[in-house]
Amino acid sequence: MAEAQIILEARNLSKRYPVKKTGLLKRPSVLKAVDDVSLCLREGEVLGIVGESGCGKSTLARMLAWLIRPTSGSVLLLGEDPSGLSDKEIRKLRRNIQVIFQNPHASLDPGRLIRESLAEPLQIHRICSQEEAWQKSRDLLHMVGMDEDAMDKYPEELSGGQLQRICIARALALEPKILICDECVSALDVSNQAQVLNLLMDLRKKLNVSMVFISHDLRVVRFMSTRIAVMYLGRIVEEAGTEELYLNAEHPYTRALLSSVPAANPALREMRFRLTGDIPSPVDLPPGCSFASRCPYAKEECRQWVPERLTIREGHDTLCLRAGEINWKE
Amino acid sequence: MSKNTENNLHLQVKDLTIGFRTRQGEAEAVRRISFQLRQGEILGFVGESGSGKSVTCKSIIGLLPENVTLSGDILFHGKNLLACTEKEMEKYRGRHISMVFQEPMGSLDPSFRIEQLLQEVIMVHDPCSREEARRRSLDMLKKVDIADPVNCLKRYPFELSGGMQQRIMIAMALLCRPEILLADEPTTALDVITQGQILDLLRRLNDELGTSVILISHDMGIVAQTADRVAVMYCGQIVETADVQDLINHPMHPYTEGLLASLPERQTGGEELRTIPGTVPSIYNIPSGCTFHNRCPYARSVCAAEAPPMLMHDGREVLCWRHHERYQNG
Amino acid sequence: MTPKRNKLANIVRAYFSRPLNTIALLCFILVVLLCVFAPLIVPENYNTIHVNRIFEKPSWQHIFGRDRLGRDYLGRVLFGGRLTLKVASFATVIGFLLGTAAGILCGYFGNTLDTVVMRFIETLEAVPFLLLVLVFEIMLGLGTGNYRYALGVAMIPRLTHFVRAEVMKLRSQEYIEASRSIGCSEMQIIFRHILNNIFPILILQLLRCFAEAVLTCTICGYLQIGFTPPMADWGTLVADGYHVLRVYPWISLLPSGSVILTVLSLNLIGNGLHDALGQKQ
Numbered sequence: 001m002a003e004a005q006i007i008l009e010a011r012n013l014s015k016r017y018p019v020k021k022t023g024l025l026k027r028p029s030v031l032k033a034v035d036d037v038s039l040c041l042r043e044g045e046v047l048g049i050v051g052e053s054g055c056g057k058s059t060l061a062r063m064l065a066w067l068i069r070p071t072s073g074s075v076l077l078l079g080e081d082p083s084g085l086s087d088k089e090i091r092k093l094r095r096n097i098q099v100i101f102q103n104p105h106a107s108l109d110p111g112r113l114i115r116e117s118l119a120e121p122l123q124i125h126r127i128c129s130q131e132e133a134w135q136k137s138r139d140l141l142h143m144v145g146m147d148e149d150a151m152d153k154y155p156e157e158l159s160g161g162q163l164q165r166i167c168i169a170r171a172l173a174l175e176p177k178i179l180i181c182d183e184c185v186s187a188l189d190v191s192n193q194a195q196v197l198n199l200l201m202d203l204r205k206k207l208n209v210s211m212v213f214i215s216h217d218l219r220v221v222r223f224m225s226t227r228i229a230v231m232y233l234g235r236i237v238e239e240a241g242t243e244e245l246y247l248n249a250e251h252p253y254t255r256a257l258l259s260s261v262p263a264a265n266p267a268l269r270e271m272r273f274r275l276t277g278d279i280p281s282p283v284d285l286p287p288g289c290s291f292a293s294r295c296p297y298a299k300e301e302c303r304q305w306v307p308e309r310l311t312i313r314e315g316h317d318t319l320c321l322r323a324g325e326i327n328w329k330e
Numbered sequence: 331m332s333k334n335t336e337n338n339l340h341l342q343v344k345d346l347t348i349g350f351r352t353r354q355g356e357a358e359a360v361r362r363i364s365f366q367l368r369q370g371e372i373l374g375f376v377g378e379s380g381s382g383k384s385v386t387c388k389s390i391i392g393l394l395p396e397n398v399t400l401s402g403d404i405l406f407h408g409k410n411l412l413a414c415t416e417k418e419m420e421k422y423r424g425r426h427i428s429m430v431f432q433e434p435m436g437s438l439d440p441s442f443r444i445e446q447l448l449q450e451v452i453m454v455h456d457p458c459s460r461e462e463a464r465r466r467s468l469d470m471l472k473k474v475d476i477a478d479p480v481n482c483l484k485r486y487p488f489e490l491s492g493g494m495q496q497r498i499m500i501a502m503a504l505l506c507r508p509e510i511l512l513a514d515e516p517t518t519a520l521d522v523i524t525q526g527q528i529l530d531l532l533r534r535l536n537d538e539l540g541t542s543v544i545l546i547s548h549d550m551g552i553v554a555q556t557a558d559r560v561a562v563m564y565c566g567q568i569v570e571t572a573d574v575q576d577l578i579n580h581p582m583h584p585y586t587e588g589l590l591a592s593l594p595e596r597q598t599g600g601e602e603l604r605t606i607p608g609t610v611p612s613i614y615n616i617p618s619g620c621t622f623h624n625r626c627p628y629a630r631s632v633c634a635a636e637a638p639p640m641l642m643h644d645g646r647e648v649l650c651w652r653h654h655e656r657y658q659n660g
Numbered sequence: 661m662t663p664k665r666n667k668l669a670n671i672v673r674a675y676f677s678r679p680l681n682t683i684a685l686l687c688f689i690l691v692v693l694l695c696v697f698a699p700l701i702v703p704e705n706y707n708t709i710h711v712n713r714i715f716e717k718p719s720w721q722h723i724f725g726r727d728r729l730g731r732d733y734l735g736r737v738l739f740g741g742r743l744t745l746k747v748a749s750f751a752t753v754i755g756f757l758l759g760t761a762a763g764i765l766c767g768y769f770g771n772t773l774d775t776v777v778m779r780f781i782e783t784l785e786a787v788p789f790l791l792l793v794l795v796f797e798i799m800l801g802l803g804t805g806n807y808r809y810a811l812g813v814a815m816i817p818r819l820t821h822f823v824r825a826e827v828m829k830l831r832s833q834e835y836i837e838a839s840r841s842i843g844c845s846e847m848q849i850i851f852r853h854i855l856n857n858i859f860p861i862l863i864l865q866l867l868r869c870f871a872e873a874v875l876t877c878t879i880c881g882y883l884q885i886g887f888t889p890p891m892a893d894w895g896t897l898v899a900d901g902y903h904v905l906r907v908y909p910w911i912s913l914l915p916s917g918s919v920i921l922t923v924l925s926l927n928l929i930g931n932g933l934h935d936a937l938g939q940k941q
Binding site for chain 1: 378379475477491493494521522523524525526527529530548549550551552554555578588589590591592593594595602603604605606609610
């Protein structure tokens with residue numbers, strides 16, 4: 001298979017936030033929301049990013065869409081680095097990358113009709129006349145499987161599942177090449193969730209958009225993605241193709257995550273690998289592997305050295321000093 | 331079937347109907363549901379938001395707001411809780427029946443230390459010396475897997491992580507060894523790994539202490555891996571009750587079937603998820619006949635015309651015409 | 661539920677569903693109309709002195725009677741109201757425009773601008789409102805012209821603070837971020853989304869500010885700050901009648917009653933609008 005073109009790339013992205021501390025003489029601490037993350041998205045691919053809350057996945061998503069600026073590192077969007085561009089050029093470049101957010105009720109302006117929200121991207125970029133904009137919004141609504149009568153409603157009159165469809169339609173209005181879905185089905189009920197997931201899959205095939213699909217729910221990520229990156233405390237600890245990750249996860253955190261997924265199917269519940277303790281605060285992390293404090297396999301050197309990214313197999317990277325050493329069958 | 335004798339029944343709910351008076355008029359959130367909770371079992375309630383599962387749970391412990399009308403019986407060891415006065419209910423709450431909520435942070439008073447919170451529960455129901463109360467609190471904290479219970483007693487709720495808070499909630503609920511624990515979406519606010527820990531904990535405490543548990547969740551996976559028996563709720567009715575394995579392997583009600591099929595856990599990329607078409611009807615506008623007929627792939631004319639009676643067969647209960655007829659025909 | 665398109669019609673309907681709201685609005689309109697058309701209503705020039713007819717009791721020709729210089733008191737009160745309302749509305753417009761603009765800029769852009777402006781504004785807020793008006797007035801120089809500027813400027817800090825808080829609440833909403841991701845510029849976001857959504861709150865603030873301005877204006881008049889005779893606003897009139905309150909009570913009661921009527925009806929309108937807007941959401 002010929003390698004598809006890389007359309008979105010992150011190089012050593014980091015985002016640090018200073019944390020105010022009470023007390024006069026304490027020096028300000030640093031919260032590393034995202035720490036030295038590199039990834040790339042190829043055309044037609046769905047890259048899943050999975051991790052617990054606070055692991056920095058949302059910050060990463062916003063940096064990829066250039067909604068917030070990284071502290072260091074760079075983003076290459078269609079080969080261009082937006083950091084050197086003017087605001088106007090950035091807005092133009094941003095047409096290619098759209099974000100769908102978690103809460104559909106908050107993602108649409110409550111004071112505007114659906115038709116206005118849908119047509120807004122077209123108006124802002126002055127793509128077409130008012131008439132064409134209405135027509136196009138109507139087409140978009142049909143595309144996401146909704147009736148036209150939703151056009152003249154306010155967001156408060158629609159259900160979460162319907163609103164999420166509209167958010168998707170709106171994001172697609174500019175015909176982006178990349179769609180970033182940030183927990184976009186987490187707020188929905190099971191049956192709505194399945195409908196929206198199907199819709200996204202369907203649109204992806206039809207329109208050939210590439211996606212970055214972010215969720216805390218491994219089941220959803222697995223369903224959507226062709227490749228999955230697992231994040232823990234601001235770092236990508238493992239990245240592999242979906243099946244490879246499920247079958248041969250090498251990082252203990254991935255293993256724990258996989259075995260914690262609630263599964264209706266008892267066959268998926270065989271391996272029990274539970275962690276003790278909680279995710280530590282990302283403020284002022286100790287040196288060494290950030291997972292060492294909870295890792296049952298941690299050795300002395302794990303607490304001293306930050307592991308290097310290691311390619312174990314073709315397309316399977318992990319961030320663990322003991323990668324390949326641990327016998328998971330035990 | 332000897333397990334089902336009256337002595338083993340902790341809780342018997344018969345024909346429970348819960349109505350709300352609101353500005354939009356009267357609506358019934360729960361309509362004539364009946365179920366039993368047997369000693370030592372975990373009964374799971376699954377349903378989408380608005381299905382009435384949470385309201386049912388609150389009605390058992392008498393925590394519904396003023397504008398609610400209740401009818402039917404909730405029998406706890408033969409005593410009808412719905413007929414109890416507020417004073418009498420206070421005696422049951424915490425002592426015999428206790429509850430764990432979805433948001434642990436909102437449920438713990440932030441101005442008290444954990445020790446004071448735990449002591450208060452003991453003192454209300456079972457006054458004893460301070461040393462005795464402290465000993466019991468420590469015991470209970472150990473039971474809920476808190477690593478450093480002595481230190482934990484000194485802390486305030488907001489100093490603890492979500493998982494820890496939920497453990498404290500469970501500890502508080504179980505301090506007086508109630509017969510029944512109501513857990514309303516106890517892990518929804520938590521991360522996957524913590525969720526796994528808490529579910530394991532519930533399971534273990536249920537084994538160790540023999541407390542019966544009602545576990546409410548919107549996630550079939552969570553219920554399936556924790557509960558012994560499952561009741562599926564749709565639109566204020568229990569549409570199916572069965573042992574967990576039976577339910578998952580051979581769902582009888584089309585809604586259960588749809589819920590299971592729309593879980594993204596079995597398929598991986600490529601395959602479409604099976605979804606339930608349409609959305610959950612509003613409780614102000616409940617369909618005639620079988621409430622599910624307008625979304626049901628098997629619906630026939632009788633389904634829209636007449637509500638199906640509950641079919642009890644082989645330890646399972648199902649509310650569907652399809653099975654009714656099949657059963658009658660042998 | 662039938663979808664209701666016209667939001668404005670909904671709000672209007674909700675507002676007039678309560679009789680008290682209607683009464684309040686009518687009262688306010690009446691006061692304003694009377695003051696605006698005062699020249700057509702009054703029986704004689706309000707400055708004409710009739711030495712022989714001082715403190716004449718209200719009669720059919722002069723329904724408010726005459727004051728200590730024998731001037732027609734209806735004219736005094738209506739022209740006083742004209743002056744009060746003029747000053748108050750001028751001040752409100754100034755304070756409102758500047759305060760809202762500052763609030764939106766601080767709330768939306770934050771950072772250094774916000775820090776600097778807000779510290780300054782917090783300092784000003786520590787000074788009681790009336791005192792602040794006086795300070796500004798002294799700084800600008802006494803006189804009717806400057807007085808209205810002083811009143812307007814004094815209103816800025818509280819409005820800025822309030823609007824800033826509202827904008828900050830909106831700024832963190834996902835739809836603001838969503839519109840940024842579809843390519844809205846900052847100005848487009850402010851005008852399309854922020855202003856649109858705080859508009860109802862702004863209207864309520866406008867009413868509140870106006871009521872406050874009328875009240876403050878009256879207080880200043882009472883303290884004899886701002887206007888020079890024979891100009892008189894409601895506050896001056898109240899002060900005039902104070903010494904003869906026992907004997908000729910209407911001299912004080914009529915202008916103070918007008919102030920109460922105006923402020924009360926403004927507050928009731930604000931309250932009614934608040935509820936009407938709330939029902940929509």
